[in-house]
Amino acid sequence: MESFTKKPDRKIVTDDGREFFGYSFGADGEKALELVFNTSSAGYQEILSDPSYTDQAVILTYPLIGNYGIAEDDFEARDPGAGAMIVREYNPEPSHCRSAASLGEVMKNSGVIGISGVDTRELTRLIRDKGTQRAFITGAGTPVKKALAALKEDPPRDAVKRVSRRNAEFFGKEKARLKVALIDCGVKKSIVDNLAASGCRVAVLPWNTPCEEILALKPDGVLVSNGPGDPADVPETIKAVAGLLGKVPLFGICLGHQILSLAYGAKTYKLKFGHRGGNHPVMEIGSRKKIEITSQNHSYAVDGKSLIGTPLEVTHVNLLDSTVEGVKSVRDRAFGVQFHPEGAPGPHDGEYLFDRFVRMMKENKRHA
Numbered sequence: 001m002e003s004f005t006k007k008p009d010r011k012i013v014t015d016d017g018r019e020f021f022g023y024s025f026g027a028d029g030e031k032a033l034e035l036v037f038n039t040s041s042a043g044y045q046e047i048l049s050d051p052s053y054t055d056q057a058v059i060l061t062y063p064l065i066g067n068y069g070i071a072e073d074d075f076e077a078r079d080p081g082a083g084a085m086i087v088r089e090y091n092p093e094p095s096h097c098r099s100a101a102s103l104g105e106v107m108k109n110s111g112v113i114g115i116s117g118v119d120t121r122e123l124t125r126l127i128r129d130k131g132t133q134r135a136f137i138t139g140a141g142t143p144v145k146k147a148l149a150a151l152k153e154d155p156p157r158d159a160v161k162r163v164s165r166r167n168a169e170f171f172g173k174e175k176a177r178l179k180v181a182l183i184d185c186g187v188k189k190s191i192v193d194n195l196a197a198s199g200c201r202v203a204v205l206p207w208n209t210p211c212e213e214i215l216a217l218k219p220d221g222v223l224v225s226n227g228p229g230d231p232a233d234v235p236e237t238i239k240a241v242a243g244l245l246g247k248v249p250l251f252g253i254c255l256g257h258q259i260l261s262l263a264y265g266a267k268t269y270k271l272k273f274g275h276r277g278g279n280h281p282v283m284e285i286g287s288r289k290k291i292e293i294t295s296q297n298h299s300y301a302v303d304g305k306s307l308i309g310t311p312l313e314v315t316h317v318n319l320l321d322s323t324v325e326g327v328k329s330v331r332d333r334a335f336g337v338q339f340h341p342e343g344a345p346g347p348h349d350g351e352y353l354f355d356r357f358v359r360m361m362k363e364n365k366r367h368a
Contacts, residue, residue, distance in 0.1 A: 010115045011140045012057075012086065012123070013147035015133040020123055021140055025090050026107030026114030030138035032150045033057040033083040036299070037124045039277035040345075044103060048085060048112065049076040051163040051186030052254065052297050054228040055156060057084035057113075057135055058276075059120050059127075066091035069099025070106050076188040080110045081163065081228070084137050086123070090116035113137050131272045132299065159228035160185045160237070160255075164207035171204065172196035178361050181205055181219035183237060185227030185255050190342035194354050195223070208236040211243030221249040221361040224256030226340065231258035231268050231300060238262045245332050249360040251353075252336030254298055260336040261327055267306035271323070274299040275338075278345035281319040284326075291319070292350060295343025302327065302338070333360055 008021035014035065037059040038047055044065050047058060065087040085107065092102050107114050115137060127133060134155065136147040163186040171192050178200045182192065185207045195202045203217055207227070214222060222244055224237070231238070242263040244250060252260035258268050275296040284290045302324040304314060316326030316337060328335035335357075341350025 008117065008140050011138060011142070012115065012118065013136045013138065013142075013144055013151075014126065015135070015151060016130075017144055017148060018126070019144065020118050022086075022115040022117040024114065025092065025104040025116055026085065027111045029111070029113055030136065030142070031057075031083050031113060032134060032136050032153065032155070034155070035059065035123075035127060035133050035135040036274055036276055037061055037120075037127055038297070039279065040295075041278075043278065044085070045070050045074045046076050048080045048082050048103070048107070050188060050297060051077050051081040052226050052228045053082040054159040054163055054186065055083055056228075057086055057137060058082050059086045059118075059123055061120055061124055063088040063120070064091060065089070066094055066103040068096040069094030070101045070103055071096075071098040072100050076190060077163070077186075080107070080112050081186070082112055084113040084115070086118050086120065087114070087116045088118065088120045090114065127273050132274060157229065157233045160207050160234050163228060165204060166206060168206070169204045171202040172200055174201060176201035178220045178358065178365070179203065179218070180221050180223055180361075181214050181217055182223045182225060183207060183209065183214075183240070183256070185225050185234065185237060185259070187225035187227070188340070188342060191223070191225060191253060194342050194351075198354055198358050200358070207234060209240060211240045214240065214244065215247065219248060220365055221251065221357060223357070224250070224252040224259050224336075226254035226256060226297070228255070230270070231255055231262055234259065245329075245334065249357065249364050250332070250334035250336075251357045253342075254338060254340060257327065257336030257338050258300055258302055260334060261302045261307070261312060264310045264312050264329070265306075266310055266312065267303040268300045269303055270300050271298075275318070275323075278343065280339065282316050282325045282339055283319055284316050285314060292339075293346050294325075294339035294350065295345045296339050298338060333364060
């Protein structure tokens with residue numbers, strides 16, 4: 001384990017000029033990033049490699065990180081999505097039979113900044129009380145004035161463009177009965193794996209693929225993936241989804257759920273500090289009995305009032321703050337959920353949603 005007796009060599013400067021000192025691990029450098037926190041007690045590799053964390057510095061509230069190392073098969077994307085990881089205590093010497101490298105080694109090779117020794121509880125309370133902030137991660141000796149100047153620069157708004165594939169890729173068996181077109185806004189590998197395991201041939205397409213090109217593939221269904229940032233920043237994807245409504249079964253996950261709602265004319269808004277963790281309770285409204293423990297990672301949510309007058313109805317709500325967690329249109333065979341059914345915190349709570357999508361595609365195929 002690391003020692004906190006040495007002099008801190010890194011620090012975090014927040015929007016309001018507060019400084020949080022710590023110790024470097026991972027890559028060197030300095031970055032201006034959005035500061036968010038995740039309450040999961042495990043899964044730091046999946047968090048690190050989730051494209052939805054692009055341009056964000058993730059505070060892990062669990063106090064000890066790195067114990068089980070990094071496993072080759074557990075990455076959610078080829079390149080780590082997070083811009084930085086902030087932890088209380090980092091273990092550079094993991095112990096696990098599947099470990100192929102330490103967290104710090106992978107972060108260093110991938111250009112992800114790490115800072116340990118930080119009072120993560122205080123930093124999390126700051127975000128909880130004041131809302132999500134931007135922060136500048138830099139050397140301990142950097143003047144606060146310089147850090148605050150860096151934070152005044154406008155943040156990038158092209159995250160989806162940067163993390164999406166440039167060309168179509170195919171997964172699953174070639175002769176699979178069902179074909180799914182997956183719009184990649186920053187898709188996690190687990191989503192593709194779930195579709196392939198359900199017997200689907202999956203064509204993963206760039207985020208800005210036009211509606212006409214998607215329909216030309218003659219898919220049995222279209223899935224709009226998770227991804228980073230504000231859903232309003234991808235009007236090309238919203239337009240494509242709007243053109244698909246009623247023509248093919250649709251399933252949206254996280255950002256995809258927001259894009260689906262925007263395609264119907266609903267609105268989204270930014271949450272005070274977002275939802276990130278593996279313990280969010282969500283109720284399915286239809287039964288009012290089924291409570292799912294969900295994995296979540298998002299800053300934006302669908303405005304429930306804006307759904308009035310659209311073909312969408314709310315299917316799930318968050319029991320912590322009553323935000324919209326799911327929508328559906330029976331008429332158009334479309335539905336979306338704000339949480340991650342592939343995240344498996346339950347661990348099987350969300351699997352039925354992939355089954356529902358498959359059934360929907362099979363029924364549509366029979367009646368075509």
